Amino acid sequence: MHVSYEVRAGDFSIAGKVSSTVKGILKQLNLTPAHVKRIIVALYEAEVNVVAHSFGGKIDCDIDSEQVVITVSDTGPGIADLELAMTEGWSTATAEVREMGFGAGMGLSNIRKNTDILKIDTGKGKPTIISMTFRLAEGAEHA
Amino acid sequence: MKLSDVVQIVNGTVLCGQENLEREVRLGFASDLMSDVLTLLADDILLITGLSNNQAIRTAEMSDILQILFVRNKRPTKTMLDLAHEHGITVITTPYSMFRSSGLLFKNGLDPVY
Ligand SMILES: Nc1ncnc2c1ncn2[C@@H]1O[C@H](COP(=O)(O)OP(=O)(O)OP(=O)(O)O)[C@@H](O)[C@H]1O
Ligand SMILES: [Mg+2]
Numbered sequence: 001m002h003v004s005y006e007v008r009a010g011d012f013s014i015a016g017k018v019s020s021t022v023k024g025i026l027k028q029l030n031l032t033p034a035h036v037k038r039i040i041v042a043l044y045e046a047e048v049n050v051v052a053h054s055f056g057g058k059i060d061c062d063i064d065s066e067q068v069v070i071t072v073s074d075t076g077p078g079i080a081d082l083e084l085a086m087t088e089g090w091s092t093a094t095a096e097v098r099e100m101g102f103g104a105g106m107g108l109s110n111i112r113k114n115t116d117i118l119k120i121d122t123g124k125g126k127p128t129i130i131s132m133t134f135r136l137a138e139g140a141e142h143a
Numbered sequence: 144m145k146l147s148d149v150v151q152i153v154n155g156t157v158l159c160g161q162e163n164l165e166r167e168v169r170l171g172f173a174s175d176l177m178s179d180v181l182t183l184l185a186d187d188i189l190l191i192t193g194l195s196n197n198q199a200i201r202t203a204e205m206s207d208i209l210q211i212l213f214v215r216n217k218r219p220t221k222t223m224l225d226l227a228h229e230h231g232i233t234v235i236t237t238p239y240s241m242f243r244s245s246g247l248l249f250k251n252g253l254d255p256v257y
Contacts, residue, residue, distance in 0.1 A: 013222075016201035023205070037207055041181050044205040048177075048198075101194040101202070106178035113182075 001029075001063045007047055007074075009056035012100050018059050019044040022070075029063065031136065038114040039068055039134050045107040046072040046130050052097045054128065067116075067136055073129040080124035086112065144168060144252055146210055146233055149189060152251050153212065153237040153244045159224045160210075160233030168210055171253040173245045177202040185256055189248070193241055195219050200226045200234075209233065214241045 003025065005018040019040055026036045043059070050057045050072060057074030079085045086108045093103025112118055117133035147164040150157060157164065173191040174180055180190060180202050189210050192199055195217035203211055204226070211227070213219060213236045219227070227234045237244055249255065 013197060015198065016205065019205060020201070033207070037184075040205050044201070045178065045181060100196060101175060101177035101192075101198045104176045104178045106176075106182070110178055110181055 001025075002061065003063075004058060004060045006058050007050045007056060007072075009051060009054055009074075012051060012096075015048050015051040015100075016044055019047050022059075022061055025061075025063070026068070031068075035068075035134065035136055039070070042111045042114040042132055042134075043070055043072070045110050046070075046132070048102055049107055050074050052093060052100075052102055057127075065136065068134045070132045070134075071129065072132070073127060075127050076125065078124050078126040078128055079120075079122040082120060082122055144248075146235070148251070149210075149212065149248065149253075150235055152247050153235070153239050155212065155235040155237040158219060158234045158236055159227045160231070163209070163231070163233045166209065166233070169254060170256050171245065171248050172256045173241050180206055180208070183208075183256055188256065189253065191241060191244055191248075193217060195223070197223055197226065199223070200230075200232065203227075203232050204230045211235070212237060212244060214239060214244050 023040045054074035055076050060071045062069045084090055088109045089105040091103050091105035097103045115132040116135045119131040122128040146166050168189045169187040171189045175194040188208050190208050191212045193214050195213050200223050210233045216238050
């Protein structure tokens, strides 16, 4: 099953809408609550990052019985130093983003903790493309 | 403790989810940082926060948190309460500060997450 949604930059009134919709789908597909939670926490962090830090983008989800693959891509401005950005506590969030309760610099590490495979393609002045794979098979439960 | 106990202990007002006051809550977590809340793995958590905006409700939804206590009389908007209602989240508000609310709830047996 494939679904795709657009994410608008800067619009905090609707940030989380896509994650909420996808959560509904995963629940309907009878994924375990533990699977749903880690997929949705990672997705929500990535969605908020697109709203907070990018020019806007989209979310693509591919769901089958073995795995869920979610690609969150935006049109820039990219992350110049990814290793630094992955460090807990490092953030360039604006005052507006902080007022929304974000900007602790924990999102990317939260994403890493909740994914089985995480690929991030980015760079200064480039789009950021985050591909997250979650395995659903018995025994593949993430620690 | 029951949510009705929470309401009583913090002198709270229930703004949404009146029908769930018999629900048990085991743990408390006080934060205004949503990414911090999103690291929690436990169930049956009461989120205590001074952050009154849509993202507080969204974060609870994503984390499977079914009860939020807003401190210092923060008044959630109609949009926030509609969102909370849609996801079965009980919303309580208290005149007390985050420190006082947390202290009272802890003293009365609500356990910390960490
Ligand atoms: N999609 C993106 N486009 C451009 N920069 C990004 C993007 N995602 C993250 N970043 C950069 O990486 C930093 C760290 O991101 P991370 O999600 O870990 O923390 P945060 O969003 O600042 O705060 P938190 O997620 O804890 O609320 C951001 O502050 C921002 O500079
Ligand atoms: Mg973030």
